[in-house]
Amino acid sequence: xxxxxxxxxSGYRARSVLQQIMLPSIPAGSLVALIGPxxxxxxxxxxxxxxxxxxxxQVTLQDEPLATLSPRExxxxxxxxxxxxxxATSLVVYEMLLGAAYLxxxxxxxxxxxAIARVADSLGITELMLRRLSELSGGQRQMVxxxxxxxxxxxxxxLDEPTSALDLRWQLNVLEVVRRYVRERQAxxxxxSHDLNLALRFADxxxxxxxxxxxxxxxxxxxxxxxxLQTCYGVQGRxxxxxxxYPVVLVDGVADL
Numbered sequence: 001x002x003x004x005x006x007x008x009x010s011g012y013r014a015r016s017v018l019q020q021i022m023l024p025s026i027p028a029g030s031l032v033a034l035i036g037p038x039x040x041x042x043x044x045x046x047x048x049x050x051x052x053x054x055x056x057x058q059v060t061l062q063d064e065p066l067a068t069l070s071p072r073e074x075x076x077x078x079x080x081x082x083x084x085x086x087x088a089t090s091l092v093v094y095e096m097l098l099g100a101a102y103l104x105x106x107x108x109x110x111x112x113x114x115a116i117a118r119v120a121d122s123l124g125i126t127e128l129m130l131r132r133l134s135e136l137s138g139g140q141r142q143m144v145x146x147x148x149x150x151x152x153x154x155x156x157x158x159l160d161e162p163t164s165a166l167d168l169r170w171q172l173n174v175l176e177v178v179r180r181y182v183r184e185r186q187a188x189x190x191x192x193s194h195d196l197n198l199a200l201r202f203a204d205x206x207x208x209x210x211x212x213x214x215x216x217x218x219x220x221x222x223x224x225x226x227x228x229l230q231t232c233y234g235v236q237g238r239x240x241x242x243x244x245x246y247p248v249v250l251v252d253g254v255a256d257l
Contacts, residue, residue, distance in 0.1 A: 001028040001062045001155060004128040008057035010041075010048040018048070021057070022216050023207065028155075028186040033199035033220070035192075035210035037233055043083065045209070046160045049190065050080035061156055075103050075249060079154035083161045085141045086148070088134040093144050095127065095135065100131040100148035101244050112151075116137045119150045124170075133236050139211065146174060150181060157182070157189040171195070175202040183191040200224060200239070200247040208232055230255045 006084065008021040018041045034042050047053035051066065051074055059066045061077060069077065086096065101112045120126045125143050133141060142165040150159060157178065163171040169228055175191075179202055181190045190207075193199055198222060199206055206223040208216045210232040216223050221239065229237040229249070237251040 001186065003156060004060045008048060008055055008059065010044050010055035011051050011079060015024045015046045020215050021215055023215070026188055026205065028188060029183050031182050031189045031191065032205045033191050033193055033200055033203035034207045034209070035196060035199050037211065041212055042208040042209060043160050046158045046190065046192050050078055050158050052080070065091065070088060076105050077154055078156045078158065079149040079152045080158045081145055081149045081160060081162055085138055085165065086133060086145045089142070090134060092130050092132055094129045096144055097147055097151050101151040104152045104154070115151050115153065119147050122171060123147055139167065139170060142166060143170065143174070153185070155185070155187045157187065159191045161192055161194070163193065163195065167196050171198060185219060185235045196224060196249045199251065200249065211234070224249065249253070
């Protein structure tokens with residue numbers, strides 16, 4: 001399975017945000033970080049791939065154009081997590097996950113129950129199963145939102161800032177779970193993020209969107225460099241290696257533009 005994006009353009013009314021985006025094919029088993037400063041179109045790209053944003057061009061999953069799929073079939077193949085947290089309702093967490101699980105097309109109740117239990121355990125939210133969403137913190141609701149995505153067992157995950165409301169421990173846990181999901185299921189996850197260090201640590205590939213419409217994709221250390229940090233973010237920075245061998249972005253200051 002591969003995800004291919006060719007000549008993708010999208011925007012809002014008279015304002016064009018993405019123009020003719022063309023990327024190398026993304027293979028199965030890949031976690032791809034989508035990075036770039038505010039306003040360059042990260043959320044627009046994720047929404048366009050999810051079919052929630054008008055777009056032109058072609059997007060294919062396993063050589064099949066997503067635009068030709070029925071809404072039901074697209075729901076089975078593509079799972080989208082927005083930036084906004086799940087609404088604080090009177091429903092309990094288990095009910096939220098149960099509703100999401102039915103979108104997978106699975107009809108055997110035992111399989112659905114097992115999938116919910118497996119996802120809840122991997123994310124560490126089993127103790128929240130009978131809690132109402134209105135009783136949960138923002139971070140806990142974000143975890144529930146991710147759980148709703150994972151129980152659908154879709155081959156393509158589109159995650160828009162999935163760690164924004166989480167503390168350091170849960171950021172690491174979430175991305176570990178997502179990386180394990182894509183490798184075990186040979187799925188693909190596209191994760192929009194402002195955290196460059198998390199992107200460098202977990203991503204197999206990085207897509208960097210820059211002001212002016214420039215778009216680059218490649219291995220993390222090929223894309224995130226001193227030059228690209230200056231061009232894309234307007235900062236003087238560098239990538240070094242910590243004592244455990246992880247690459248780390250260090251920013252020295254604002255660049256003279």
